[in-house]
Amino acid sequence: MIVSLVAGALWAMLPAYVPNNVAVLAGGGRPIDGGRTLGDRRLLGDGKTWRGTAAGTLAGVALAVGLNAVRTAVGDALGTTLPAFPLRAALGLALGAMLGDIGASLVKRRLGRERGAAVPGLDQLDFVVGALALAALLAPAWTPSTFSLPRLGVVLVATPLLHVTTNAGAYLLGLKSEPW
Structure with missing residues (x-):
């Protein structure tokens, strides 16, 4: 039961977890x-x-397409049913x-924080809020049926842990100038 819950929650969020990492690699x-600027600060x-x-x-959309292709096989291996991703979702x-x-980033600039400055909570969950909000707008039936309250709870607990771990890894690899 717990494996199914965690696997389903993380699977459903993968297309949202990947984009910011790819943006770091492909940015510039x-x-x-x-x-x-707005006042004396960059927007x-x-x-x-x-x-x-x-x-x-x-990258996030391509990942979702790829996940759809292997969903049944991975779900069978884990002994659970994993959600499919409609293109809109x-x-x-x-x-x-x-x-x-x-x-x-806009909020951080308004708070007077420089690029890369840590804002605990905001840094870990900003993309989750954006992802779920836009998914709900574009795929209004899929989002609440996929992100049940227990899955949402897993996402809200697991995401900050994953965020800290992946950012520390990117820092150690020299891909980020700060470990947060």
């Missing part, structure tokens, strides 16, 4: 805010680029994750 290029900063956002979104999760991260 023109910043989304074009260097614009977003150089870390939020068009290329990273597009690459991250495409995949797009909502992937693009929503990117938009959630962009929104958090």
